[in-house]
Structures are given as structure tokens and as C-alpha cells.
Amino acid sequence: MKSKTSQVTIVGAGPAGLSAAIQLAEFNIKSTIVDENPEIGGAIFKQPDKGLDKSLFRNEKTYIRAKKLFDEFFTYQSYVNLQLGSEVLGDFSLSNELAFLHNDKVKTLPNNPVIICTGCYERAQPFPGWTLPGIMSVGGIQLQTKCGNVKPGHKIALVGTGPLLLVAAKQLHQAGIKVVGVVEAGLKKDLIKNMFTLFYNTKLLKEGFSYINYMKNNKIPIFYGHGVVSARGNNELEELVIAPYTKEWKPIQEKSFSIQVDSAGIGYGYVPRIQLTQMLKCEHEFNANIGGFYPKVDHWQRTTIEGVYVAGDNGGIYGSEVALHQGRIAALAYLIDNKKITVEKASRLIKKNRKKMNNLKKFQSSFDNFSGLKSGLLTLPDSDTIVCRCEHVKMESIDVAINSGVKNMTGLKIRTRVGMGDCQGKMCGSFCAEYLSYKLGDTREKIGAMKPRFPMSPIPFSSITNKELEYEK
Ligand SMILES: Cc1cc2nc3c(=O)[nH]c(=O)nc-3n(C[C@H](O)[C@H](O)[C@H](O)COP(=O)(O)OP(=O)(O)OC[C@H]3O[C@@H](n4cnc5c(N)ncnc54)[C@H](O)[C@@H]3O)c2cc1C
Numbered sequence: 001m002k003s004k005t006s007q008v009t010i011v012g013a014g015p016a017g018l019s020a021a022i023q024l025a026e027f028n029i030k031s032t033i034v035d036e037n038p039e040i041g042g043a044i045f046k047q048p049d050k051g052l053d054k055s056l057f058r059n060e061k062t063y064i065r066a067k068k069l070f071d072e073f074f075t076y077q078s079y080v081n082l083q084l085g086s087e088v089l090g091d092f093s094l095s096n097e098l099a100f101l102h103n104d105k106v107k108t109l110p111n112n113p114v115i116i117c118t119g120c121y122e123r124a125q126p127f128p129g130w131t132l133p134g135i136m137s138v139g140g141i142q143l144q145t146k147c148g149n150v151k152p153g154h155k156i157a158l159v160g161t162g163p164l165l166l167v168a169a170k171q172l173h174q175a176g177i178k179v180v181g182v183v184e185a186g187l188k189k190d191l192i193k194n195m196f197t198l199f200y201n202t203k204l205l206k207e208g209f210s211y212i213n214y215m216k217n218n219k220i221p222i223f224y225g226h227g228v229v230s231a232r233g234n235n236e237l238e239e240l241v242i243a244p245y246t247k248e249w250k251p252i253q254e255k256s257f258s259i260q261v262d263s264a265g266i267g268y269g270y271v272p273r274i275q276l277t278q279m280l281k282c283e284h285e286f287n288a289n290i291g292g293f294y295p296k297v298d299h300w301q302r303t304t305i306e307g308v309y310v311a312g313d314n315g316g317i318y319g320s321e322v323a324l325h326q327g328r329i330a331a332l333a334y335l336i337d338n339k340k341i342t343v344e345k346a347s348r349l350i351k352k353n354r355k356k357m358n359n360l361k362k363f364q365s366s367f368d369n370f371s372g373l374k375s376g377l378l379t380l381p382d383s384d385t386i387v388c389r390c391e392h393v394k395m396e397s398i399d400v401a402i403n404s405g406v407k408n409m410t411g412l413k414i415r416t417r418v419g420m421g422d423c424q425g426k427m428c429g430s431f432c433a434e435y436l437s438y439k440l441g442d443t444r445e446k447i448g449a450m451k452p453r454f455p456m457s458p459i460p461f462s463s464i465t466n467k468e469l470e471y472e473k
């Protein structure tokens with residue numbers, strides 16, 4: 001299919017983006033999907049790089065779900081202009097275009113109508129020693145085995161909160177790595193207390209138990225109500241200090257102990273990837289339970305900007321199943337807005353999905369009572385801990401800035417340079433905003449968020465010098 005005929009732009013080829021494209025194709029609507037990865041699938045269904053062994057990916061239960069989605073997607077291939085290895089860099093609002101980088105060339109495609117399905121990234125948690133080689137985000141460590149077939153280390157601990165710790169522990173163990181323990185900040189009794197509401201989704205509940213059983217059967221200990229304190233090592237990680245956490249997740253230092261590891265996956269939450277909806281001037285709201293700021297949407301996933309729809313984790317972290325349903329809903333919204341289907345017909349089509357989606361959301365919110373982040377995490381860094389890794393800003397400078405009157409994220413950025421580096425605050429932004437809000441007692445709305453700038457990621461000079469922009473229409 002020629003890209004010229006595409007009617008809708010979709011950013012992101014994860015569950016949300018693929019299901020949006022499928023729904024559009026069912027109504028003969030052609031779309032262009034751009035995704036920075038070399039393969040479709042997004043974070044959960046991330047595939048091994050081309051030419052690498054896919055056996056670990058295949059062994060997973062998730063592969064069955066991935067295959068079903070991919071097979072359905074490829075039956076509609078002729079309706080989709082798939083632009084992989086293409087990273088969207090931002091919005092050219094004057095010409096109504098999105099710019100993206102493909103093969104070192106900056107290209108553009110229409111920015112409206114657009115379904116934004118950019119997913120989420122992991123929230124970084126600074127603590128003393130967290131910049132030592134060997135310490136990674138839990139998703140990052142998982143992806144090394146999942147798609148790169150690289151063993152991230154020999155003795156690993158997975159520390160943080162939420163189901164991804166167990167998923168990653170199993171995958172790493174299956175890949176032949178010694179997993180010395182899973183350290184979960186949530187309390188076991190809070191998990192049991194919420195068991196009743198977790199029955200909203202028996203499939204996910206069973207899956208959760210199967211992971212717990214896997215740990216038991218393979219003698220991988222789970223430390224509930226514990227978390228990280230610090231990391232030590234000579235040039236690389238050698239030991240991780242762990243302690244029981246209080247109700248507010250503050251480490252009880254006198255009960256701390258250390259475990260000998262050469263790698264650790266740290267995972268304290270996710271953040272919706274909202275840079276593109278921020279650039280497109282969509283209104284955003286805040287809810288800590290679903291990752292922070294997310295674009296405000298109506299019942300049909302329409303943002304506050306006409307022709308801009310969102311689906312999936314970038315609209316609030318609810319997981320891959322909800323992302324699939326939301327992708328369909330956003331596509332139906334486009335069809336309604338363009339008179340290809342009536343609201344009544346679309347409502348009938350999506351009725352079952354909405355019911356399933358609402359149950360999944362209830363399941364998710366009951367999990368928040370166990371896994372929702374607590375303020376003790378903000379006390380982990382000491383004055384010497386680097387918070388912004390790009391600009392090497394230490395905790396001490398952040399405290400000095402607050403004491404000298406900084407009141408919001410813009411002020412903090414100007415005063416300390418946090419978020420001014422290559423990642424534009426993807427790493428430190430959430431922690432800094434939470435810390436400001438905690439220290440000043442102000443709402444996160446008042447504190448604000450990091451604002452993205454063009455290009456959202458660094459690009460090579462060669463992509464913009466002596467070359468005309470190329471157009472994908
Ligand atoms: C690192 C990580 C690992 C995870 N592992 C698991 C797991 O093992 N099991 C599980 O149940 N859940 C996992 N999750 C959660 C799960 O992946 C998500 O809930 C689910 O994938 C949401 O689907 P989505 O379509 O909204 O987003 P995603 O699947 O994240 O898809 C978004 C896609 O958009 C692309 N994208 C984003 N911004 C741009 C841009 N500017 N330009 C081009 N492309 C862009 C991303 O690369 C990605 O491919 C993981 C999440 C993360 C972040």
C-alpha cells in the first residue's frame with residue numbers, strides 16, 4: 001500500500017496501536033503506524049531482534065496472546081503503512097505535521113487525525129549507589145533477555161513493587177540466571193486484604209499465583225514489605241542493601257541487611273509517555289495511581305484537541321488488556337467523528353469490551369492498595385546521590401533550590417538544570433516533582449511537570465544538514 005492513501009496516523013505499535021489499526025481496517029480505513037522499534041509488539045510483546053533466538057519469547061504464555069494479535073494484524077497488512085525503526089521527534093504545529101527519524105533522516109507525516117499509543121516508561125528511583133553499573137530498571141533488565149538474548153548478570157535481585165518483578169524473575173531464571181530474591185515493598189497482608197476485589201479478573205489472579213508458585217518451587221525467596229536502601233561496589237555493583245519498610249515505605253535502617261549480587265532490576269512504578277500529547281497541547285490531569293499526568297479524555301478516548309485520540313498506557317497505566325480495548329475505542333471514535341459509523345452502532349460493537357475493561361480497571365485499582373507508591377521512597381537519596389543523571393545534579397542541589405524558594409518544576413529546572421539533558425527529564429522528572437510536592441505540601445498540579453522540547457530525543461546532525469525533509473503522506 002502507498003503511504004499516500006493513509007487516513008489516520010498512529011504512533012506506537014504496541015497492543016493499543018495495533019488494535020486501533022485493526023479496528024480502522026475493519027472499516028476499510030487505512031492508517032500509518034510509526035514505532036521506534038524494529039518489530040511490532042510494544043513493551044509487553046517486544047520481540048527478539050532480527051536473527052536472534054526467539055525461544056524465550058516463544059516459551060511464554062504471553063506469546064500466545066502476542067501471536068493472536070499479530071496474526072489478526074497481519075491479515076489487515078494491506079491497510080497499514082508500517083514505519084518501524086521510526087522515532088517520532090515532535091510536532092511541527094505550523095504545518096500540522098509530526099516529525100520522525102528513520103534511517104538517519106527526518107521525515108514528516110500528518111499530525112491529525114492521530115491516535116497516540118506511546119505507552120509508558122519506568123519511573124526511576126534514585127538511592128545511594130544507584131548509578132553503579134549492574135543496576136538497571138526491572139523492565140530494562142527483562143528486555144535484555146526477552147529481545148536481545150543478553151544475560152544481564154549472573155546473580156540478580158529484583159527490587160521494587162508490582163507484578164513485573166515476578167514476571168522478570170521467572171524469565172531471568174528460565175534464561176539460566178541465578179535470581180537471589182524478589183524484594184516487594186507491598187505487604188503480604190495488604191495483598192490478601194484486597195483478594196476479594198482481585199477476583200474481578202480471575203485469569204490475572206491465577207496468573208499471579210502461578211508466578212508465586214514458580215518462585216516457591218524454584219526456591220526464589222520473596223521478601224514482602226522490604227525495599228532497597230543503597231548499593232555498594234568497586235566500580236560496579238557488588239552488594240545491595242535491603243531493609244524492611246515502614247507503612248510509608250521508609251527503610252528501617254537498623255534492620256537492614258545486604259545481599260551479594262552483580263545485577264539488580266529496580267522497579268518502583270511507571271510513568272505515562274505524554275510528551276507528544278503535551279506538545280500537541282492536549283489538556284492533562286493528574287492521578288498518582290495511574291502513573292501521574294495523563295491526557296484528559298472523554299468516554300471515547302478523544303482528547304481535548306479535535307482529531308487527537310489516545311489509547312493505552314500513555315493515557316494512564318492500566319496494562320496491556322485495557323490498552324487493547326482502548327485502541328478499538330479510539331479507532332471507533334475516529335469512525336464516529338468522520339461519520340463512518342453511528343454512536344449507537346459503535347456503542348453496541350464495543351459494549352463487551354467496555355465491560356471487560358471496567359473489570360480490569362477495578363482489578364488494577366485494588367492492586368494499588370498493595371502496590372501504590374508511598375512517600376518513604378523520597379527519603380532514599382542522601383545529599384550526595386545523583387538525581388539527574390544527564391546533568392549530574394545531586395540531591396543536595398535540589399534541597400538548596402527548595403530552600404531558596406523554588407516552587408515548581410520550571411523553577412527547579414532553571415535553578416538546578418534537572419531535566420535539561422538528553423532525556424529531557426524522563427529519568428528524574430517524576431522523582432523531582434514528587435519530592436517538591438512532598439516538601440512544599442503542594443499538589444502535583446501546582447508543581448507541574450517537565451515540558452518536552454523538539455526534538456524529543458537527540459538526533460544526528462547528518463539527519464538535518466544538507467537534506468530536505470521528506471514527506472510521508
Ligand atoms: C519496559 C517494560 C516492560 C514491560 N513488561 C511487561 C511484561 O512482561 N508483562 C506485562 O504484562 N506487562 C509488561 N509491561 C507493561 C505493558 O507492556 C503495557 O501495559 C502494555 O504494553 C501497554 O500497551 P501500549 O500499547 O499502551 O504501550 P506499549 O506496549 O508500551 O507500546 C507503545 C509503543 O510506542 C512506541 N513509542 C513510544 N513513543 C514513541 C515515539 N516517540 N516514536 C515512536 N514510537 C514510540 C514504543 O516504543 C512502543 O513500542 C511492561 C512495560 C514496560 C515499560
